[in-house]
Amino acid sequence: KIVRDQANRPTGIFLEQATKFITDRLPEDDVETMENAILRGQAMAISAGFTMIQGGPLLPHEIHAYMRLADRMKIALRTSLWGDLLADEADFHELMDLRAVLQDSDVLELSTLKGFVDGVVSAQSAYLQPATKDRPAEGCLVIEQNKLNDMVLRANRQGFHVALHAVGSEGTRIALNAFQFSKEKLAHRLSNRIEHIELIERIRNQFVMEILIKIEKGVSLAQFKLDLRLVLDELPSKPIFKGVQVVPDVDCL
Secondary structure (H helix, E strand, C coil): CEEECCCCCEEEEECHHHHHHHHCCCCCCCHHHHHHHHHHHHHHHHHCCCCEEEEEEECHHHHHHHHHHHHCCCCCCEEEEEEECCCCHHHHHHHHHHHHHHCCCCCEEEEEEEEECECCCCCCCCCECCCCCCCCCECCECCCHHHHHHHHHHHHHCCCEEEEECCCHHHHHHHHHHHHHHHHHHCCCCCCEEEEECCCCCCCCCCCCEEEEEECCCCCHHHHHHHHHHHHHHHHHCHHHCCCEEEEEECCC
């Protein structure tokens, strides 16, 4: 979505997939730029006391940058690299090859593919259920249900776990539908998960093994403990959440 003012003029704010109008026209980072960015991010994590980092989505050429640094003994943290769930077929097969290569690495691993279902609450791009049944859902849907089903199934069939960013209640429902579709097709026991979830209608915990609770950076330790305690107290009190494992995810960078 391109945000416009009351006169329908672009404001300069691009939300979610609309940013591709810009990023698709940028030149690709050269090897040195990419490696320096990785090292700067690693230095920030180390200065904050972290011993492991994870994230994505990454395409093969970006994973190769990590591998080059690891070969030069420049990777100082255990690093879980998340491939791009929407990678094209050529890149997807290369991700499978890279996973096999990294099985012998002491610092790098590739076992998860990352995808996005919707946006965030602060930008009003989380995909929300409508206030009334006669209205359409609100927010930004990044990927349609059928395509998401196919992408999750493709990943799970090859043994990749899937991490989906889903914040809004409708985005969460679509993510759960994709997990259910894959589970019914493959009867797997992979740890698919939803990240950054904030607005929930209901959770069918037979299809989700972990829920990551997003705690905003910069909050005090006391507020962090309070927010986390509210979640931990609420979930077990409801039968539909029985057996759900809650994993705090602190946004540190």
